Amino acid sequence: MRRNGKGASFLSTKESKKSKSKPSASNGKPTRKELEQLVEDLRWMYRIREFEDQSMRAFRNGLAGGYLHVYTGMEAVAIGWIGEKREDDPVIAAYRDHAYPMLMGVSPYEVMCEIMGRRDGTSKGKGGSMHLYSAEKHFFGGWGIVGGHTAMGAGLAFAIKYRGEDRVALCFYGDGAANAGIVYEAMNMASLWDLPVVFLIENNQVAMGTRLEYHAADPELHKRAVGFGIEHERVDGMDVIQVRKDAARILDYVRKNQRPYVVEVMTYRFAGHGAADHDQSLYRSKEEVEQAKKRDPILLLSQYLLKHGAIEESDLEQMQKEAEKEMAEVYEKASAAPKPDPHEVYEDVYTDMQPEEGH
Amino acid sequence: MAELAYREALRRALIEEMDRDENVFLMGEDIGRYQGTFRVTAGLFEKYGARRVVDTPISEPGIVGISTGAALMGLRPVVEMMTMSFSILALDQIINHAAKVRYMSGGQFSVPLVIRGPGGAANQLSAQHSHSMEGWYAHVPGLKVVAPSTPSDAYGMLKTAIRDDNPVIFTENPGLYGIKGEVDDDEFLVPFGKAVVRREGTDLSLVAYSRMVHVCLEAAERLDKEDGVSVEVVDVRSLVPMDTDTIFASVRKTHRAVVVYEDWKSGGFGAEICTRIQESCFDDLDAPVGRVGGLNVPMPYARNLELQCIPNADDVVEKSRQTLQGVI
Ligand SMILES: Cc1ncc(C[n+]2csc(CCOP(=O)(O)OP(=O)(O)O)c2C)c(N)n1
Ligand SMILES: [Mg+2]
Numbered sequence: 001m002r003r004n005g006k007g008a009s010f011l012s013t014k015e016s017k018k019s020k021s022k023p024s025a026s027n028g029k030p031t032r033k034e035l036e037q038l039v040e041d042l043r044w045m046y047r048i049r050e051f052e053d054q055s056m057r058a059f060r061n062g063l064a065g066g067y068l069h070v071y072t073g074m075e076a077v078a079i080g081w082i083g084e085k086r087e088d089d090p091v092i093a094a095y096r097d098h099a100y101p102m103l104m105g106v107s108p109y110e111v112m113c114e115i116m117g118r119r120d121g122t123s124k125g126k127g128g129s130m131h132l133y134s135a136e137k138h139f140f141g142g143w144g145i146v147g148g149h150t151a152m153g154a155g156l157a158f159a160i161k162y163r164g165e166d167r168v169a170l171c172f173y174g175d176g177a178a179n180a181g182i183v184y185e186a187m188n189m190a191s192l193w194d195l196p197v198v199f200l201i202e203n204n205q206v207a208m209g210t211r212l213e214y215h216a217a218d219p220e221l222h223k224r225a226v227g228f229g230i231e232h233e234r235v236d237g238m239d240v241i242q243v244r245k246d247a248a249r250i251l252d253y254v255r256k257n258q259r260p261y262v263v264e265v266m267t268y269r270f271a272g273h274g275a276a277d278h279d280q281s282l283y284r285s286k287e288e289v290e291q292a293k294k295r296d297p298i299l300l301l302s303q304y305l306l307k308h309g310a311i312e313e314s315d316l317e318q319m320q321k322e323a324e325k326e327m328a329e330v331y332e333k334a335s336a337a338p339k340p341d342p343h344e345v346y347e348d349v350y351t352d353m354q355p356e357e358g359h
Numbered sequence: 360m361a362e363l364a365y366r367e368a369l370r371r372a373l374i375e376e377m378d379r380d381e382n383v384f385l386m387g388e389d390i391g392r393y394q395g396t397f398r399v400t401a402g403l404f405e406k407y408g409a410r411r412v413v414d415t416p417i418s419e420p421g422i423v424g425i426s427t428g429a430a431l432m433g434l435r436p437v438v439e440m441m442t443m444s445f446s447i448l449a450l451d452q453i454i455n456h457a458a459k460v461r462y463m464s465g466g467q468f469s470v471p472l473v474i475r476g477p478g479g480a481a482n483q484l485s486a487q488h489s490h491s492m493e494g495w496y497a498h499v500p501g502l503k504v505v506a507p508s509t510p511s512d513a514y515g516m517l518k519t520a521i522r523d524d525n526p527v528i529f530t531e532n533p534g535l536y537g538i539k540g541e542v543d544d545d546e547f548l549v550p551f552g553k554a555v556v557r558r559e560g561t562d563l564s565l566v567a568y569s570r571m572v573h574v575c576l577e578a579a580e581r582l583d584k585e586d587g588v589s590v591e592v593v594d595v596r597s598l599v600p601m602d603t604d605t606i607f608a609s610v611r612k613t614h615r616a617v618v619v620y621e622d623w624k625s626g627g628f629g630a631e632i633c634t635r636i637q638e639s640c641f642d643d644l645d646a647p648v649g650r651v652g653g654l655n656v657p658m659p660y661a662r663n664l665e666l667q668c669i670p671n672a673d674d675v676v677e678k679s680r681q682t683l684q685g686v687i
């Protein structure tokens with residue numbers, strides 16, 4: 001019986017060997033430019049993690065409310081994929097969305113303001129943690145209905161193809177979202193119409209409190225592409241070097257062939273589902289989390305960079321400190337930012353009119 | 360008499376009905392091993408096992424469709440929607456399928472299905488997670504719709520819902536789960552289609568359901584203290600079927616009414632109640648029927664804006680004062 005609820009097999013490093021990309025650069029000699037890029041990636045990992053710690057602090061201190069989901073542990077996925085995509089390749093994602101817009105050029109201050117419901121936020125305080133958007137940076141949100149955004153992901157690609165543009169749409173969604181019917185309507189049409197979209201499953205093995213083996217009839221979610229004739233594979237999402245390789249290869253494939261792609265990126269969330277996840281022991285053991293942390297993307301990357309002499313131990317501490325300081329300042333500044341004015345409640349419901357006012 | 364929280368009262372009803380009838384089973388997201396998002400099903404997976412407490416994938420249309428199929432076969436599914444906002448995904452299964460088969464089959468089939476879960480705003484859940492759905496469902500012939508406001512009603516009406524042979528939309532409210540109230544230790548049912556007067560008064564009738572009943576009680580208290588006005592509060596609690604007799608009797612006594620609901624004001628269920636009062640009590644009214652509803656905007660995230668959107672006691676007091684001044 002496969003539903004044994006035992007420690008998840010994905011945690012083994014073997015997963016990445018399934019990748020069709022050449023094995024991780026850990027074997028070959030990286031160029032100086034590659035190393036510089038990876039140092040930048042490491043800096044980003046610290047920044048995102050610190051940002052998420054500050055967002056959790058905002059929640060604990062009552063400065064943020066509702067549902068707040070942090071990306072801690074999954075950083076390599078967004079860093080790798082957004083790092084390899086072109087600037088104008090559009091991205092759409094679910095509600096665990098703090099990292100993407102920042103990696104795409106939105107300032108941490110604006111994101112934190114949104115999380116705190118401030119007027120300087122990406123959505124002027126009306127969206128919140130789950131609903132970040134940046135039209136300017138090609139980030140299309142930020143969606144809270146599980147799976148709901150995946151058809152729009154294909155729709156972004158539809159527009160790209162319609163206009164004959166050289167762009168690829170990137171649609172991030174979770175393992176839990178992979179069970180929403182709309183995903184398969186989207187895949188069918190994406191394949192039928194040759195849409196340049198990457199369906200990117202961030203498989204962190206759990207949907208809220210329900211483990212992969214209890215929610216998916218076949219836990220290898222990428223195989224669901226078979227029925228639609230879409231290329232598909234499962235790859236590692238913890239080693240950013242490998243993630244970049246896979247991302248570059250797959251994005252290139254989609255661009256050249258004008259075909260959709262389904263990629264299942266194996267990752268793990270170190271934090272609870274949301275800020276209010278009261279009891280993680282209901283769905284996983286401490287040991288499982290400890291095991292996963294052995295492949296913490298920060299750990300993997302820093303070991304690699306140390307080995308290749310790109311950084312020294314003291315640099316790690318330095319980067320961590322800088323990120324801490326930066327994000328603590330972001331927190332302070334955002335918490336002092338103004339709240340929306342009452343009249344703003346009626347703005348942006350329509351493009352050209354306001355709804356009737358009052359209770 | 361035990362004092363139970365609303366969520367505990369619901370849980371007690373589930374347990375009693377599952378013990379009473381082997382055909383009753385539960386289905387929903389994170390209701391079993393994870394104990395339920397709002398803890399209504401806490402401990403039930405351990406008690407009844409995976410056969411009767413079914414953890415599902417995130418597949419709302421599938422969950423409702425499978426439950427409807429099982430109900431056609433004579434089982435009695437109780438589906439939990441993690442929030443009623445997610446039932447929007449299942450609208451087709453609910454409206455086009457579950458609500459129609461009785462009629463389309465000329466009475467051959469029935470769907471003894473309960474869909475329950477929190478409806479309405481909580482605390483900064485933002486635009487996609489804050490919908491009040493009862494008005495949408497009350498519009499559909501073939502569905503019964505209830506919205507209890509107290510632990511005792513939550514218990515008694517959930518039992519009635521489970522025993523009902525029709526699809527029932529049972530809407531709770533995130534703000535109600537923690538409220539406590541007396542629930543009789545002896546088993547009892549609360550029938551559908553019976554409104555209840557929560558507070559007696561002579562000058563004005565406030566008509567509401569679900570959490571807004573509590574907002575009205577607060578407003579009534581204030582109107583009494585600050586204005587010396589005697590306010591009656593009617594808890595509709597069952598929208599379909601609706602007990603208009605109790606509502607009309609109250610209005611005929613006080614000659615003034617304000618209807619209060621959390622849903623968007625425009626086209627919400629409160630508008631239906633207003634119309635019924637107007638149609639049947641026109642000669643008894645000393646002022647136009649007042650109405651307080653949610654602002655007609657998607658729910659904003661910022662707490663200050665969100666609070667602005669949800670009707671509160673201030674809004675009800677203000678509208679009540681206008682209605683009390685209004686003379687035809
Ligand atoms: C349609 C719908 N059903 C249920 C939910 C409640 N919900 C929010 S997140 C979540 C789990 C999703 O898991 P997954 O897709 O794996 O993403 P992850 O949180 O792991 O990143 C659930 C059930 C929702 N938001 N939308
Ligand atoms: Mg997941």
